[in-house]
Amino acid sequence: MIKFKAKEQAKVSPQRKAAEQLLGQLKRTLEMEAGRGNITIGHFLSARGAQDREAFAPQTQAGTGFYSLEGVVATGGMGAVLKAQDNNLARTVALKVMLNSTEATDQAIYSFVAEAQITGQLEHPNIVPLHDIGVAADGTIYYTMKLIEGRTLRDILKDIRDGNVDTIQRFPISRLLTIFQKVCDGIAYAHSRRVIHRDLKPDNVMVGEFGEVLILDWGLAKVLPEPGQVDTEEHGGEFSGPLPGAGADAMATMAGQVKGTPNYMAPEQAEGRVADIDTRSDIYALGGILYCVLTMQPPVTGANLDEILTRVTSGDITSPSSFNSKPIENPTGKIAPHCPDGTIPEALSAVAMKCMERERENRYQTIEELQGDIAKYQGGYATSAQDANMFTLMRLLFQRNKKEVFMVLGALVLVFLVILGFLGKVQLSKLEAQRALKKAEDTVLKLQETAPSFAAVAEGKLRELKFGEAMTNILQAIQLNGTNADFHNIKGNIHMSLLEISEAREEFEEAREIDPRHAAAMRSSTLCAAIIRDNTDLKKLSDKSKRDIYELFREQGRVEEAGRIFAMVAATDTQVVVGFRRQLAGANIKPELLERDSSGRYSLDLSENPVSDLRGLVNIPLAALNLAGCTNVTDLGPLKGMSLTSLNLNRLSRLTDLGPLKGMQLTELYLKDCDEVLDLAPLAGMPLLRLDLSDTKISDLAPLAGTKLEWLDLSGTPARIITALAGMPLKWLNLERTRVVNNLADLRGAPLQFLNFNNTSIRDITALTNMPLVTNLMSQTLVRDITALKGMRLQHLTCFKTPVESIAPLEKMTSLRYLDLRETGITTIAPLAGMPLDVLKLALTQIPDIEALRGAPLTVELDLSETRVTSLEPLRGAPLQYLNLSKTPVASVAPLAGMPLKVLRMDSLPTQPDLNPLWECQDLEHLAIPFPSPSVVALRQLPKLKRLDYYVPVDNWERVKTPQAFWKDWDARKL
Numbered sequence: 001m002i003k004f005k006a007k008e009q010a011k012v013s014p015q016r017k018a019a020e021q022l023l024g025q026l027k028r029t030l031e032m033e034a035g036r037g038n039i040t041i042g043h044f045l046s047a048r049g050a051q052d053r054e055a056f057a058p059q060t061q062a063g064t065g066f067y068s069l070e071g072v073v074a075t076g077g078m079g080a081v082l083k084a085q086d087n088n089l090a091r092t093v094a095l096k097v098m099l100n101s102t103e104a105t106d107q108a109i110y111s112f113v114a115e116a117q118i119t120g121q122l123e124h125p126n127i128v129p130l131h132d133i134g135v136a137a138d139g140t141i142y143y144t145m146k147l148i149e150g151r152t153l154r155d156i157l158k159d160i161r162d163g164n165v166d167t168i169q170r171f172p173i174s175r176l177l178t179i180f181q182k183v184c185d186g187i188a189y190a191h192s193r194r195v196i197h198r199d200l201k202p203d204n205v206m207v208g209e210f211g212e213v214l215i216l217d218w219g220l221a222k223v224l225p226e227p228g229q230v231d232t233e234e235h236g237g238e239f240s241g242p243l244p245g246a247g248a249d250a251m252a253t254m255a256g257q258v259k260g261t262p263n264y265m266a267p268e269q270a271e272g273r274v275a276d277i278d279t280r281s282d283i284y285a286l287g288g289i290l291y292c293v294l295t296m297q298p299p300v301t302g303a304n305l306d307e308i309l310t311r312v313t314s315g316d317i318t319s320p321s322s323f324n325s326k327p328i329e330n331p332t333g334k335i336a337p338h339c340p341d342g343t344i345p346e347a348l349s350a351v352a353m354k355c356m357e358r359e360r361e362n363r364y365q366t367i368e369e370l371q372g373d374i375a376k377y378q379g380g381y382a383t384s385a386q387d388a389n390m391f392t393l394m395r396l397l398f399q400r401n402k403k404e405v406f407m408v409l410g411a412l413v414l415v416f417l418v419i420l421g422f423l424g425k426v427q428l429s430k431l432e433a434q435r436a437l438k439k440a441e442d443t444v445l446k447l448q449e450t451a452p453s454f455a456a457v458a459e460g461k462l463r464e465l466k467f468g469e470a471m472t473n474i475l476q477a478i479q480l481n482g483t484n485a486d487f488h489n490i491k492g493n494i495h496m497s498l499l500e501i502s503e504a505r506e507e508f509e510e511a512r513e514i515d516p517r518h519a520a521a522m523r524s525s526t527l528c529a530a531i532i533r534d535n536t537d538l539k540k541l542s543d544k545s546k547r548d549i550y551e552l553f554r555e556q557g558r559v560e561e562a563g564r565i566f567a568m569v570a571a572t573d574t575q576v577v578v579g580f581r582r583q584l585a586g587a588n589i590k591p592e593l594l595e596r597d598s599s600g601r602y603s604l605d606l607s608e609n610p611v612s613d614l615r616g617l618v619n620i621p622l623a624a625l626n627l628a629g630c631t632n633v634t635d636l637g638p639l640k641g642m643s644l645t646s647l648n649l650n651r652l653s654r655l656t657d658l659g660p661l662k663g664m665q666l667t668e669l670y671l672k673d674c675d676e677v678l679d680l681a682p683l684a685g686m687p688l689l690r691l692d693l694s695d696t697k698i699s700d701l702a703p704l705a706g707t708k709l710e711w712l713d714l715s716g717t718p719a720r721i722i723t724a725l726a727g728m729p730l731k732w733l734n735l736e737r738t739r740v741v742n743n744l745a746d747l748r749g750a751p752l753q754f755l756n757f758n759n760t761s762i763r764d765i766t767a768l769t770n771m772p773l774v775t776n777l778m779s780q781t782l783v784r785d786i787t788a789l790k791g792m793r794l795q796h797l798t799c800f801k802t803p804v805e806s807i808a809p810l811e812k813m814t815s816l817r818y819l820d821l822r823e824t825g826i827t828t829i830a831p832l833a834g835m836p837l838d839v840l841k842l843a844l845t846q847i848p849d850i851e852a853l854r855g856a857p858l859t860v861e862l863d864l865s866e867t868r869v870t871s872l873e874p875l876r877g878a879p880l881q882y883l884n885l886s887k888t889p890v891a892s893v894a895p896l897a898g899m900p901l902k903v904l905r906m907d908s909l910p911t912q913p914d915l916n917p918l919w920e921c922q923d924l925e926h927l928a929i930p931f932p933s934p935s936v937v938a939l940r941q942l943p944k945l946k947r948l949d950y951y952v953p954v955d956n957w958e959r960v961k962t963p964q965a966f967w968k969d970w971d972a973r974k975l
Contacts, residue, residue, distance in 0.1 A: 067095060067144070078108060083147065086131075093131060094147040102139040109141065115219045116143040118195055125782075126186030128206070128214045149209045153179065153289070154202035160338050161296035169908070172954055173339045173348075176293050177374055179205070182213035184286060184374075188367040191279045194224045198277065200285035201264045202292050211801075211823065220259050224278060262308045263298035264288035267358050270312040280360040283370060287355020287363075294320040294336065294344045299356060315358035321349035340954060347377045350386035368718065375716075375737060375759070451480035455487050462494055463560050463667075470494050485515035492524060496549065497561045501531050501538050520556065527552055543569055557665045557687075559643035563601040563623050580620050587616020594620070606630055607648070614638040627652065628670070636660040649674060650692070658682040671696055672713070680704060693717055694734065701725070714738055715756070722746050735760060736777070744768065757781060758798070765789075778802065779820065786810070799824055800841070807831050821845060822863065829853070842867055843884065850874050864888050865905065872896060885909065886928070886952075893917055906930055907951040915939060928952050928960065940967060 068085040073094060075081070084095040098104060098112045113133070120130040120143075133143035156176075159167035183205055187197060197204075198220040206214045260269050266284035268276040291299040299317050302308035311317070324335055324343045334342030351373050357363045364370040373383040454477035461470035474491045481487065492507030505528035511521035531545045532538065546569050553562035580602075581591035589611060595603050603624035604617070612632035617625070617639070624646040627633055631653055639647075640660040646668040649655060653675050661669075662682040670692040671677060677696060680703040688707050695716040701724040709728050715736040722735075726746040733747070735757040743764035744757070755768070756777040763782035773792050779800035786799070790809035797810075798820040805824070810816065811831035819832075822843040829842065833852040840853075841863040850864070854874035862875070865886040872885075876895040883896070884905040890913060893906070897917040902925045904918070909930035916938045918924065926947045929936055939945070947960040961969075 067093075069095070073147075078104070079112065084144065086144070092147050093144045095142055095144045097140055097142040101135075101141045111219070112141055115221065118221045118223065119145070119218045122186075122190055122193060122195060122218070124186050124189040126182045126213050126215055127190070127218075128216055148206055148212065148214060150207050150212075152203050153205035153207060153293075156207060157202060157292060157296045163337070168337050169951075171338060173293075173336075173345075174378070174954075176338065177348075177378060179207060179213050180286075180290060180293060181371060181374060183215060183289065184367050184371050186213075186215045187282055187286065188371070190221075191282070191367060194226070196222050196224060196277070196279055196282050197285070198222060198265075198269065198281065199260050200282060200289060201261050202289055203261075205289070222277075260285075262305060262312065263300050265312060266356075266360075267313045267315065268360065270309050276360070278360070279367070280363050280365065283364050283367060284356050286367070286370065287352045290348065290352040290355065291317075291320055294339070294348055294352060295323050296336075299352075313358075315356075317353070317356055319349055320344045320352055321346045340956075345377070347383045347386045348374075351377070351383055372716070372737075451477040451484065451487070454480065455484075455490060458490055458494075462490070462497065463558075465497075465560055465564060467494055467498055483514055485511040485518050485521065488514065489518060489521045489524070492521065493558070493561075496524060496528070497553075497558075497564070499538075499541060499546075499549075501528050501535075501541075504528055505532070523556075524552065554643060559623060559645055559665050560601065562643060563621060566621055583620065584616055587611075587613070589616055603646075617642075639664075661686075671698075683707075704728075725750075735762075747771075789813075810835075832856075853878070875899075896921060902926065903957075904928070905952060907949075918942075926957050926960070936970075 066087050068087060070083045070085060070092075073081040073083050079096055079098050082095045082097065084093055085091075086093050098109070101109065104112075116130060116133045119128065120133070123129070128148070129146045131144045131146070133141075135141050156167060156171055160171065183200075187200070190197065197215070197218060199217060200215075204215060204217045206216055208214070262270065264285045266277070266281040269281050269284075288299045300308055300311045302311060321344050326335070336342055336344045339345060351370070354373075355363055355370060364373075369384075376383050454473045458470045458473035458477065461467075461473060471491070471494050474487060474494065477484070477487045478491065488507045488511040492504045492511065495501075495504035495507060505525055508521045508525035508528060511518050512525060515521075527548060531541065531548070535541050535545055546565055550562050550565040550569065553559070553565060581594055584591045584594055584604075589606065589609075593604055593606065595605075597603070601623040602621055603626075604620075604622055605626040607626045608629040609627075610632060611627075611630055612634070614633065614636065615638045621643055623644060625639070625642075625644055626648040628648045628650040631651065633652055634654045634656070636655070636658065637660045642664065644664055644666060647661070647664075647666055648668075648670040650670045650672040651674070652671075653673065655674050656676045656678075658677060658679065659682050664686060666683075666686050666688060668690040669683070669686075669688060672692050672694045674696050678698060678700075680698060680700065682703075683691075684703040684706075686707065688704075688709055690711040691704070691709055692713045694713040697718060699718045699720065701714075701719060701722060703724075705724040705726075707728065709725075709730055711732040712725070712728075712730060713734045714722075715734045715738065717738055719735075720739040720741055722740055722744075723746050725733075726748075728750060730747070730750045730752055732754040733750075733752055733756070735755075737759045738757075740757065740760055740762060743762055744767040746767075747755075748767040748769075750771065752768075752771050752773055754775045755771075755773060756775075758777050758779045758781070760781055762778075763784065765778070765783055765786065765788045767788070768776070769788045771792065773789075773794055775796040776789070776792075776794055777796075777798045779798045779802065781802055783799070784803040784805065786804055786807070787809050789797070792813065793815040794813060795815055796818040797816060798818075800820045801823045803825055804821070805826060807821065807826055807829065808831050810819075812834075814835060816835055817837060818839045819837060820839075820841040821829075822841045822845070824845055826842075827846045827848070829847055829850065829852045831852070832840070833854075834856070836857050838858070838860040840858065840861070843863045843865040845867055848868045849871065850869055851874050853862075856878065858875075858878045858880050860880070861882040861884075862878075862880055863884040865884045865888060867888050870889050870891050872890055872893065872895040874895075875883075878899065880899055880901055882903040883899075883901060886905045887908045887910070889910050890906075891911060893913050893915065894917045896904070897920040899921055900923050901921045902923055904921070904924060904926070905928045906913075907928040907930065912930060912933060915929065915933055915935040918927075919938055919942070922942070923944055924939075924942055925944050927939070927942075927945060928949060928951060931950045933950075939948075942963075945963045947957050948963045948966040949961040951960075953959045
């Protein structure tokens with residue numbers, strides 16, 4: 001419910017007095033006469049003889065209307081917002097009335113009604129819902145909307161600026177950016193309906209007590225005309241009242257020719273250029289909000305309105321990052337206490353300034369582009385707005401992968417120790433590995449239930465040049481169905497690839513007997529006959545015969561086998577390889593970059609190479625080519641007709657046309673960050689198995705229909721419709737940050753093992769029922785019901801920031817090892833009883849106890865921060881290494897005694913438990929305790945402790961005091 005916290009004022013404004021006087025006048029009109037029929041549901045049912053009227057509606061006097069007014073929430077120039085009781089639905093609502101409706105001009109009435117109608121049609125989680133609009137008997141116009149408890153973004157930022165510690169901890173920049181992204185979501189939806197807000201500012205963003213974010217006050221909203229239509233909004237006019245004089249008053253919304261709040265309005269808005277106001281004007285205002293989030297003050301200030309408007313129209317705005325070098329005035333002693341290191345990030349500063357470019361063409365053109373840069377910052381990547389040098393890019397890369405670097409080093413150490421410890425048991429390990437391999441092979445065989453599946457495996461193994469495995473599978477297929485011509489043709493292909501010409505011809509002839517019109521078998525049999533005729537010793541084929549086989553394989557699209565035969569020919573003629581390398585050298589390409597594997601396949605790695613012209617590669621039989629980061633390459637024409645099976649084009653930012661790839665037999669193609677590629681039509685019909693389209697602008701996936709993709713990355717693309725994926729044998733799919741809206745129905749029946757649809761609008765996952773998923777990432781989505789996951793063998797599941805309320809479908813899911821339920825609506829974890837979880841995250845949930853975890857072998861991490869848990873008794877004896885109890889009212893830490901804990905957070909606890917039991921946690925390295933915790937003295941000699949303090953700044957342990965510094969401060973206080 002919208003519940004504004006009114007500021008205490010020494011004097012009541014005239015408008016406030018007028019609103020309160022009007023409240024008395026409106027009570028009779030709106031409480032007695034609002035609503036059709038002048039009677040509530042309760043009285044209607046009572047009149048019909050209902051036995052228990054109280055069951056239907058609250059008690060009110062007969063004849064009263066639909067609303068009971070309870071007080072004034074806020075007032076404005078032309079209206080007032082009242083707190084009211086809806087007598088029909090027994091709920092509290094916000095009721096906005098138009099003051100002096102009977103004396104208002106037609107334009108004012110139209111504007112009031114338009115505000116209600118526009119708001120009512122914008123149904124989105126981040127736009128305040130409107131319930132009803134009506135006219136009372138005396139002509140008073142009103143409408144009702146949801147009343148939300150919370151405070152405005154402006155109030156939050158003011159508290160941060162004033163040094164309020166609780167607000168700074170609750171609203172770090174990471175959470176404020178999430179709030180900002182939700183505001184962008186709401187405005188993006190409005191823009192999709194051709195509606196612009198025109199008065200975006202922190203005052204009009206409400207943050208609810210449960211994390212909801214709503215955009216308020218659509219009084220200046222405008223529906224943009226369709227292309228070709230004329231904008232009918234007036235271009236002239238004056239302000240409806242006296243212009244604000246002081247800079248502080250300029251924060252108020254103005255009406256008239258210049259509509260909006262001067263501190264946040266775009267230049268075209270400030271100059272009254274109505275025809276130029278479009279969605280980019282809202283993007284300017286969003287930049288102003290981001291500016292305020294970073295600096296805690298408006299982007300434009302001035303002594304009076306004229307000065308503010310002059311600065312707006314001239315683009316005179318100070319960069320947020322420039323505040324980092326100004327004198328510190330914040331009570332916390334930091335420029336930006338809510339930002340990392342207490343300073344404003346340069347990347348976000350650049351994003352805000354790009355939003356507020358004076359010329360519309362230089363701003364972000366869509367909100368999606370703006371959100372993309374915010375997401376890049378949140379993910380640790382450089383934004384498009386900032387001028388990131390190589391040092392910045394390397395620093396971001398390290399920060400993103402810091403954990404992986406340490407994990408790899410740890411893994412190497414562990415491997416070294418294992419090798420030393422078990423060197424004497426090598427033979428036993430070998431036997432165990434062989435038994436495990438045999439068991440795995442048996443499992444695979446059991447999964448192959450039909451002959452076609454064995455044949456498909458055989459063809460795949462043949463492409464991989466694994467002839468033994470290919471022959472094993474095709475023999476099994478023929479045993480199951482010996483009358484299939486295709487099966488005998490595949491077996492003939494295997495023999496021919498091994499240069500077993502007689503055996504190959506027998507199989508091809510067998511295929512022709514079954515199907516006389518089998519073209520491939522006929523062509524191959526004819527060539528076998530010619531080779532038998534021309535070679536007296538079939539174990540020593542002539543180079544001509546080998547070249548004929550090579551040409552046949554290329555003709556049939558069997559590029560891997562063709563490469564192997566070519567290598568045999570080339571091996572007898574070193575001039576061929578020498579010629580290829582001389583050709584590369586002539587094109588200024590290092591000849592040593594050309595490699596050939598044992599099967600004769602050629603590959604060339606030109607990644608991050610300054611090459612721009614690919615004509616030097618013509619006629620080289622490459623199977624794999626890596627052009628990642630070759631930003632000078634714009635034309636793929638020289639690759640046309642090549643026998644490539646793997647091609648990496650990542651980060652070719654200037655590439656626009658994939659046409660030369662048409663008809664290739666590519667099985668792997670990588671197009672990540674190819675910003676200018678929009679058309680996938682040349683990929684139609686390719687035998688692709690692996691495709692990376694991440695962070696491109698590709699939205700039309702239709703050309704991929706019918707492909708046999710097993711691995712596909714669409715993350716960060718504008719893709720909305722994934723119908724083309726229906727029927728694909730996908731095992732790995734990434735839809736994170738896409739615009740998919742069809743609730744995954746097209747994935748029904750896919751053999752997916754990995755699925756990521758984080759940060760999407762997907763709300764229904766019914767299509768996932770019975771999938772063999774191992775990893776399912778669905779954080780920050782609209783999914784509420786996870787019934788479809790019941791019975792799965794999931795190992796990794798994230799539901800962070802979703803409306804999930806019940807985890808009953810996870811009961812008995814003993815395969816689950818990682819589960820993230822932070823900021824969900826769950827109130828019990830009973831279904832998790834007995835699960836062998838390694839990691840469980842429950843922060844910011846309403847669970848009252850953790851009894852379900854009693855005896856659970858939690859080995860890595862448990863996050864109970866900001867929950868209602870009071871007893872840790874169920875954790876006694878658990879082998880936990882990481883435990884977060886921050887802001888949780890635990891009564892005792894005695895159950896933690898003896899745990900192998902390495903990290904324990906108890907900062908900001910509302911209780912003061914005795915810390916003596918923690919002495920038995922001898923492995924503790926990082927510890928945060930509630931203030932003042934006098935019993936902490938018992939832990940002074942913990943042997944492995946590296947960090948100790950009363951709080952952890954922005955979750956960064958590196959910024960926490962060392963034990964030496966902590967005890968030094970402790971001793972000083974005692975003195």
